[in-house]
Amino acid sequence: MKYITYPLAAFMTIAMLLIFINMGQWMQMMVQLPFMKVDPWIAGGEVVDSVITDSSRIYIHEAAHPGLFTNDESNEMVQYDIYGVVSDSLLMSVAGSKPDDVIKSCKTSDHQIIRFYRKR
Amino acid sequence: MKNNLYSSGSILRSSLLTLPMVLISLLMLSQGLTGHLADTIGFVVTVAFYSSLFFLMLYKGAIDKWRAIAFIVSAVLFSVSFMNNLINLRGSVTYSDEEIMTCEIPFCHIVTTMILIPAAIKQTIIFPGSIASGFASISSMLVIVIGSSIILGRGFCSWGCFYGGWDDGFSRVTRKPIIKRVNAAYRWFAFAMFIVMALWSAATLMPEYCSWLCPFKLVTERDAIVDTETLLKNVVMLITFGTLVVALPLLTKKRIQCATFCPMGAFESLFNKISLFHVVNNESKCIKCGKCQKSCPLLAISKDNKPLINCAKCGRCVDECPTGAMQMHIKGTPLGKHFTVARLLFLYPAYSLMITLIGSSVANAISLILKTFIF
Amino acid sequence: MIIDGLFIGLSVGASCLASCGPLVMSVIMKNTPTTTGAYAYLFKFMSGRLVAYFLIALLTCLLCHSLSLPKYVIAITTLFVGLMMILNAFFKMPSYCLNGRGIKSFVRQHLSWAYVSILGFISSINVCPPVIAVATSSATSGSIIDSLATFTLFFIGSSLYMLPLPLISLVGDKVALQTIGKFASIIVGVMFIIKALLTF
Numbered sequence: 001m002k003y004i005t006y007p008l009a010a011f012m013t014i015a016m017l018l019i020f021i022n023m024g025q026w027m028q029m030m031v032q033l034p035f036m037k038v039d040p041w042i043a044g045g046e047v048v049d050s051v052i053t054d055s056s057r058i059y060i061h062e063a064a065h066p067g068l069f070t071n072d073e074s075n076e077m078v079q080y081d082i083y084g085v086v087s088d089s090l091l092m093s094v095a096g097s098k099p100d101d102v103i104k105s106c107k108t109s110d111h112q113i114i115r116f117y118r119k120r
Numbered sequence: 121m122k123n124n125l126y127s128s129g130s131i132l133r134s135s136l137l138t139l140p141m142v143l144i145s146l147l148m149l150s151q152g153l154t155g156h157l158a159d160t161i162g163f164v165v166t167v168a169f170y171s172s173l174f175f176l177m178l179y180k181g182a183i184d185k186w187r188a189i190a191f192i193v194s195a196v197l198f199s200v201s202f203m204n205n206l207i208n209l210r211g212s213v214t215y216s217d218e219e220i221m222t223c224e225i226p227f228c229h230i231v232t233t234m235i236l237i238p239a240a241i242k243q244t245i246i247f248p249g250s251i252a253s254g255f256a257s258i259s260s261m262l263v264i265v266i267g268s269s270i271i272l273g274r275g276f277c278s279w280g281c282f283y284g285g286w287d288d289g290f291s292r293v294t295r296k297p298i299i300k301r302v303n304a305a306y307r308w309f310a311f312a313m314f315i316v317m318a319l320w321s322a323a324t325l326m327p328e329y330c331s332w333l334c335p336f337k338l339v340t341e342r343d344a345i346v347d348t349e350t351l352l353k354n355v356v357m358l359i360t361f362g363t364l365v366v367a368l369p370l371l372t373k374k375r376i377q378c379a380t381f382c383p384m385g386a387f388e389s390l391f392n393k394i395s396l397f398h399v400v401n402n403e404s405k406c407i408k409c410g411k412c413q414k415s416c417p418l419l420a421i422s423k424d425n426k427p428l429i430n431c432a433k434c435g436r437c438v439d440e441c442p443t444g445a446m447q448m449h450i451k452g453t454p455l456g457k458h459f460t461v462a463r464l465l466f467l468y469p470a471y472s473l474m475i476t477l478i479g480s481s482v483a484n485a486i487s488l489i490l491k492t493f494i495f
Numbered sequence: 496m497i498i499d500g501l502f503i504g505l506s507v508g509a510s511c512l513a514s515c516g517p518l519v520m521s522v523i524m525k526n527t528p529t530t531t532g533a534y535a536y537l538f539k540f541m542s543g544r545l546v547a548y549f550l551i552a553l554l555t556c557l558l559c560h561s562l563s564l565p566k567y568v569i570a571i572t573t574l575f576v577g578l579m580m581i582l583n584a585f586f587k588m589p590s591y592c593l594n595g596r597g598i599k600s601f602v603r604q605h606l607s608w609a610y611v612s613i614l615g616f617i618s619s620i621n622v623c624p625p626v627i628a629v630a631t632s633s634a635t636s637g638s639i640i641d642s643l644a645t646f647t648l649f650f651i652g653s654s655l656y657m658l659p660l661p662l663i664s665l666v667g668d669k670v671a672l673q674t675i676g677k678f679a680s681i682i683v684g685v686m687f688i689i690k691a692l693l694t695f
Binding site: 012026 | 245263453466472
């Protein structure tokens, strides 16, 4: 019993290598955790809505750092961000906004950020 | 005490025990070889470098000196490789609001301390990086940090951290310390920094330490200077790097940034409680000379020569101890027996971490230098 | 509705924990060797917060609109909190002693209560967004009792998150804890002072 930790310690080398060899699998597991389900940084605001499409779930957030792209600090307009690949028609039905309301759109490898305003 | 490794003094035993590490290096570093001569040379040199240092550790029976060479070279070449990657990806080592808004900032392990509370309470990762794609994605770095911390405890700070080599390197420049006495209470400053930064970042939903205080932005990536705030951030970065990473380690021969300032170090220290490996003082052999306390670069040994929670398992105290009282020990095993085996068993996962986490960057940097100056 | 105060408090309590946590933790770690003492410090801090919220409740109800403090007031209060934290780092809080008479003794006996309560009061007087939300509700209520009740429920809801903080005193090494508390006080103090200067 007292020597059980020797083979356990020897196993640690294998465990260390397994972290890197199986990285893809560990990442998949990590990404399933609740706090990893939203995109980072900008998604500090509350999730106000979500839509399930064929391929993914798209989250709509109230922006945590409003006014970054404009200087609008009006209390009447609330800034929202959508993450995920979003078409104009989906944008209209999900967000209740017209495409004209889109003020900034960027694409990355992960997701498309569409930032727009909507009246409270 | 030298010669306190299982294999020390025997070339055959050391060579045989080095073989697994050579195989690990070949396996982990051969991923992504392109066939270009510079890449092949970089790969071969890196494998030879790490393997020979490992052999020397085993043969000489002293770990810290050879670990430090690997650690310091790894840190410098990692910076070369990292900054080059950024220049290839986005044209600059600086980032602006655009890169932040499109979540293109590589995730660094120090940020882990700041994302914990917001992740637990608000279900948000407060870092502008990619969750699962690109290099240094958030999920991959979290897996590495959590996994290696459970196995090695704060050993990550001496074997895996690609910043620590800078601190370690500057602390070894002078032969003797110019400032001889460092108040050991400063070791707790890092814990205070961890608590305050973790809570403050949760309040502001920004990684405040990274934003304002991290000195290692100088050797990786930093804010583009576009206004007074970003100018101030760059000035603070230069001051913290200049004092905590260069000047104070030079003067004191201690890893001041790692010992007294880094919140990640404090966080990693908590994992020492669950890690199987730890350094202990075998009191039956201890002659209370205090060499361990004087030599420890992280102020991690108490006045009565006992390793504290913030021990990073660099091995220097074990090497310096004249009687072999300071020993690597595996929890649950009898104290004082088979400590040379325990040390060897620790060495394998620790060195594997260094090779797998930083080794590819080292090979990449060597290849890059060859491509720039020769090919 | 009055009960809205509780729900707002529960929903933003984490932010309150994150904002006030550094202050409370620093004071607790620096000054208290026991868990009972740590909870006593927490309640002293909370008493200051409660008084601040009552003041805001009264003012918003009497003025009938939400409060908006001028920048220089926020800067001064932030600076004051910063200086109090620096003081906490370098001076020892006298422990409560039942013996002694006279003004000097009275001040000594009640100094720690006064100090920590004032810290709680000043740090809470900075009108942060969750407080604005409750204040808006209170401003439209028209009744002082309703307003005070709303803020009390908000206080209860937001304070629940802070209850585990004193458990840090369970850590074995008290000397280390006090040293960490001292350093944390200095860090927090400097941060608040810089924040105040930037607000000016």
